[in-house]
Amino acid sequence: MTANLFDIYAPHPEPSELTAFSQNKLDRQAEYRQDDCVEKALAVEGTHILAFTGSRLILKHDGQILDPLFAAYELAELKPDFDNAILLGYRETGEPRVAVPVLISADDLSAQYKPTEPRALFRDSLIEEELLGEVAQAVALINWNSANKFCGKCGSPTEMKIGGYKRVCTKCEHMMFPRTDPVVIMLTVDLERDSCLLGRSHHFQEGMYSCLAGFVEPGETIENAVRRETVEESGILVGRVRYHASQPWPMPHSLMIGCYGEAKSTDITIDPQEMQDVRWFTRAEAAAMLDAGPDAKHFAPVRGAIAHRLLRDWIEWSEERSGKA
């Protein structure tokens, strides 16, 4: 068979699939959400619930076992807020999956419950990939709904509709839909020197370096956002941009758009307001950082992070192409 437009070389056919939070297999039935869909879902026997305090998933723990799935009756003592429950979708078995915020704070939960931030869920592999994807969807929607209790146009209270995917103003009827913030995250590569550009923000763990990143601005293409953010944070000029992978990132409701950028300059000038350090790493250095732990002098983000994916795939790509693998 001759090459076609889908035959572009990459170390994996769909790198997005290898990022944390991406394995959501629910049938969302996005076009068929009704105002009573949560109520109907909760009435289905065997419906399992993901419960959240703020944006933290509540895990039941009983010795070694962590269980994120609640039956409705198990929620009673956690003050479930069913009026703000969200229908995520349906499992392959037909079982609905519902997310329920609870009104008890993380600090007031008894010891048998472990409230956990999404980041820790994937970093510590506390729940399986598919559930992680469901959590990403749930947290993004919980965050959006809780930040839009009032109408931005007139200040009146809004009401949740169609299972958490719309809010309507009780006075002016302004409609609001869930928000997803596109963020570009890029590995800028110097092809000649076989090096990549990594940096650290002031809030990073000591020793950690990652890809540069930033929000796509209004009126900007993905490629222009990659070039603007890179030059702003590092002074490095970027030419060609290649999309590689995307990842849902529910802090609070982003879509990470992972790209490679081709470096067109080498001298780094950092923006000290935003970055603590930006530097070039050779392929060998970057490879070592992927496998190093947080005790190493320099280390990269953990597996599941899209920055890890961009780095690892660049290394594998280079090795395979140069015949070293």
Added chain:
Amino acid sequence: MTANLFDIYAPHPEPSELTAFSQNKLDRQAEYRQDDCVEKALAVEGTHILAFTGSRLILKHDGQILDPLFAAYELAELKPDFDNAILLGYRETGEPRVAVPVLISADDLSAQYKPTEPRALFRDSLIEEELLGEVAQAVALINWNSANKFCGKCGSPTEMKIGGYKRVCTKCEHMMFPRTDPVVIMLTVDLERDSCLLGRSHHFQEGMYSCLAGFVEPGETIENAVRRETVEESGILVGRVRYHASQPWPMPHSLMIGCYGEAKSTDITIDPQEMQDVRWFTRAEAAAMLDAGPDAKHFAPVRGAIAHRLLRDWIEWSEERSGKA
């Protein structure tokens, strides 16, 4: 030189550049926006202003010439709302570019002014590409600011900050940032039958067919959004997904993410609620539709639309690869 990760074949090195609204060359100085930046920009002699009534750009017209650039004094009779003015950025000459909403409605403007929707600006080529990019940025920000006059968390009034890129609640200090909605738009291709999938919504102009499209949902990768929207609207299963181009789309503030999808089935089942028709077109049919006008039985979106780009590049791609071009 051996192939590197940026050497992937496409009819154009960066197809995003060929979409309308993408040619914004302003230096945004995104990290250095201050609360007095608009005031300072307006004080610079020779600053030009883009003026808007709602989301329509106001063009001055004097016989045949349409001019979108106002000096501050020229705005006086249009009731300029300088408190809600936005600093877009700086031209290469150092000249600041400011967007100013006016309080006079489109209907009340005198005949020398022509208020024009962004879509008409590009469809009728009324202003140059670079200005079109500035308009995309301006309209997205005007739309976002006007929809967020009140705090979503507590309902109190919000205040515009840093030239229109932040709003802060006057009571609870909740901070809000501009919103950009990622939308996937995809040309699904049947490689074996050399055909592509196009559809029409109920509101389309008679005869027009375009790519399927839809908002990326919370907790979804780009690839999964392409597959979900395609199967929802057409019943067609998609396998591999390839990103191709992106486009700012300021109605009200979207980022179009253009992809190719590889069809894995052929039998179409439309969702009659959302689509009026979806069908397969051969490459020859699609090529004819690109060059046909609105009087033709079937025609495709105009040049500048990302759907046009996806179609034209698929056709060129196929022709070059099969040796026909």
